[in-house]
Amino acid sequence: MDAPYRASPLALTVLALLHHKPLHPYGMQRLIRQWGKDQVVNVGQRTGLYRAIDRLHAAGLIAVRETGRDQQYPERTVYEVTDAGRRVAKQWLCDMLAVPKQEFPQFPAALSQLLMLTPQEALDALGRRADALAATLEGYEAALEREADLPRITMLETEYLRAVTAAEAAWLRTVLDDLREGRLPWSLEVLAAIAGDRSP
Template sequence: MNGHGGDRVAARTQRRSPLAVQLLLLLAEEPMHAYRMQQLIRARHKDRIVNIAQRNSVYQTLDRLLRAELVEVADRVRTPGRPERTVYRLTDAGRGTLDGWLKEMLSTPAREFPEFPVALAALAHLTPELAAEYLEERAQRLRARLRQAESDAEQAEGMGLPRMFVLEDEYQQALTETELRWVKGLVDELRSGSLTWDRQWLDAVSARLGPPETDTDDDTATP
């Protein structure tokens, strides 16, 4: 395989993202332009699982998919009074890559780095009282999210929408319910004092769990 071919293969195997997957899925339905993709993502409520808050995110992702030869330009259309729009379609390589991505995403739990565990790991930086206050605010927002999810589920049922099209909503709701139970339990422990800390206790734990002393000076060690 020549160098250019190797570059193309490498390009197809990188930069997987939720938005890239969603765009390939839309193009698997039919060729379309970026604005229609944005409209469909919002109309189908997929903006709850992919981030299109930034105005150019769809265009930037499409540009990466185009360079990776996962999509190609099918046409350029101009409607009176509107700018010219580029219509994209899925390539054979894009279809194969999409199938591979879905297999991996469904079969293999991803190593993700969400913010909440980072904040939990830093909880000792706060007082127990302040930690409980912040976590109670989170619990309130989780309750509001669940109420919205229940309303959306009722609406989907009323529309006769098949369950196949709301599986991601079921999953998100299950995660939210589980997180809310856990957060409420943690708040209860903080409020009751069964989970607590102070500076003296933290200093003692830090001294006991600190790294062992060695004779090697890292600054002078040979790499």
């Protein structure tokens, strides 16, 4: 790698935006949201974006093109990608596409501790998640329908999110059915006894 900077979705997105044209941070954030990339990149807090920009700049992957101001806005720094930044961005992109990464999202972690709840409590919580997934899925479907005239390549991340969400929703329905029908029972007392038997 050309620079000692760790890949991240946000850093890759900044480099990709600057690959197309020089931008100031506000313009980057606006385009991320306008193009729907905030589905896959967290730009809820602008400080995270500024931090990524500072690190990319320190690593030599982006450079200041100009600093200007007008009557409506405070001073704005416009950044451009460097040759090193272009090389690193392509390397990161290929690695992220090719190599599955061991990530630690919160839902599987919560599932691993489900035994803390009673079956009814689990049913209630997972039922709320199923409702939320259904609403999210409707949103992805609407987005794909709304942007149907765009080239498919621009909507692949939404297709992926829809597929992953649909798969989770289908799996969750089977778990909820098993909980409702009593096919997935447990009791805290029995589990405590099992844990005691397996203690070293």
